Amino acid sequence: MNPAVAFTFNSPRVANSVGAIVPHLDRLLSNCASLADATAVLAVCFQLDLEPAEAGHRVRLSLELLAATALGMAVLFTYEQMIGPSPQVHALHLLLFIVYLGFAIIDFAQQTLRQSRTTRRRSVQLGLRLTAAGCAFALMYTAYKLTVLVTLGLNLHPVPDDTDCSSLITTPCLFGVTFPVLSILLLCIGLTLPAVAYPIAQAQRHRWETRSFDALGPLWQDLSAAMPTIVLPAARHDQNSAADDADFLLQRRVVEISDGILARRPYRSQKVLETVQRTTEAGTEEHAAIVEAAVVKAALAAMKAGRLADEVAGPSAEAASRKDLRGDTQWLLQVADAYAHRTARVTDDQTPVGA
Incomplete structure (x- = not known):
């Protein structure tokens, strides 16, 4: 899966087109795509960090949990379509999504921190630490969402809606908008930094080697x-x-x-x-x-x-x-x-x- 798939289903034009066929289907597809993206990233990390046997076991377990979570969300979505809008059913749907995403983020943070302590390249070490920081913001976002769905499932509304934010540093916009944006930004920078820094470092090293040879x-x-x-x-x-x-x-x-x-x-x-x-x-x-x-x-x-x-x-x-x-x-x-x-x-x- 590609992260663009999840963002595509969140775009107003695609969401409206899909919603015209089946109401809120875009939400289900976007959530499934996001979980598939997280699983794909974890699978790559497992292959790089763990022994082949353990990596294969962890990848299979992640795929099984992904399938079970996606199936559960699909069943709850279908049931809600049949009985009409239900805060409890929607809360269960979100619970499956948030729980799987939270475990995936924790796994990913553990792998990045583990690698940051063993790598010798500074750009990789810095990139992995920025990635782990992005995971921390993502976990705070999932905790916020978990709180929202609990209040939703209990028909309570202590958490205000974050759809219209006038400030990105006030609650709930801080948790619902700022933290996920910071998370994505840090993840993108952290995962991209080594790829950008490596050719620059190689060019600098080649220049130093050439000058040293001449000197x-x-x-x-x-x-x-x-x-x-x-x-x-x-x-x-x-x-x-x-x-x-x-x-x-x-x-x-x-x-x-x-x-x-x-x-x-x-x-x-x-x-x-x-x-x-x-x-x-x-x-x-x-x-x-x-x-x-x-x-x-x-x-x-x-x-x-x-x-x-x-x-x-x-x-x-x-x-x-x-x-x-x-x-x-x-x-x-x-x-x-x-x-x-x-x-x-x-x-x-x-x-x-x-x-």
């Missing part, structure tokens, strides 16, 4: 020129698609740079490290990147001269603290920037001079 170029070129063996062999399969994959190319470059720095460890001078540490402000990532860049530049010069370090400097603690590709890349970007623009040239005795 690492000067450092990679010097390292690979001094030791070509660090360059990984090209993939034998899917080379054309890999060549256009910014993530693949960036990861490859980060690995090659890391291997190049590691391979030059015998040339990493502790003297250079201590000299740079004394001439720069300590305690920041920027300082650590400048020190690392100077040590790498000195190691390259020492390697070309064939001169091992008298005292080998250990690996950067900042680099060791990075645990993923993005962290490694962000660290190497700082090192590459310092290497290209902020480190001094290296003299024959491995001491950086100048600015």
Whole structure:
């Protein structure tokens, strides 16, 4: 079913056309379509969130309850057509609709909250939480409708009619109009947000990967020129698609740079490290990147001269603290920037001079 079906039966033109054939038939059809929409959404959630066996069981149970509810509403509608308008019969009709819809909303809210706690994508997490908020407004609306039908079934009328609302923040318009509108709005935004945010996030990520790949170029070129063996062999399969994959190319470059720095460890001078540490402000990532860049530049010069370090400097603690590709890349970007623009040239005795 499509939500448009339920809204179609609620439109004045369609409602009047159907009502001309059978009075109030549009109400029955709209209610059945709404319940079918809710069941379809639940079925998708069950398939995504639960194990296949449990999902199949929950879907079958939902379909059986839908069929029983729709049949009950049809029987009550037919009976009311036969005996004439009856507040009690109409209240029972609404009771079946509200109870099924309430249980469907609760199930849906539980599934969305469950997924929001496990998903890693922020857009999905935010979207699911907005959806759960929409379910909360929908539950308040169903509670209001339940109160209305109880008073209707008991021939009481303490709840005023909400058909003509002058303000959306006063009772009963707040419960009968504002809450369902907010519910639909939050549900639409929550379910749509991940689909809209994902391509934007992917485009931003691709842009960052491309820029990072280019920014690492000067450092990679010097390292690979001094030791070509660090360059990984090209993939034998899917080379054309890999060549256009910014993530693949960036990861490859980060690995090659890391291997190049590691391979030059015998040339990493502790003297250079201590000299740079004394001439720069300590305690920041920027300082650590400048020190690392100077040590790498000195190691390259020492390697070309064939001169091992008298005292080998250990690996950067900042680099060791990075645990993923993005962290490694962000660290190497700082090192590459310092290497290209902020480190001094290296003299024959491995001491950086100048600015």
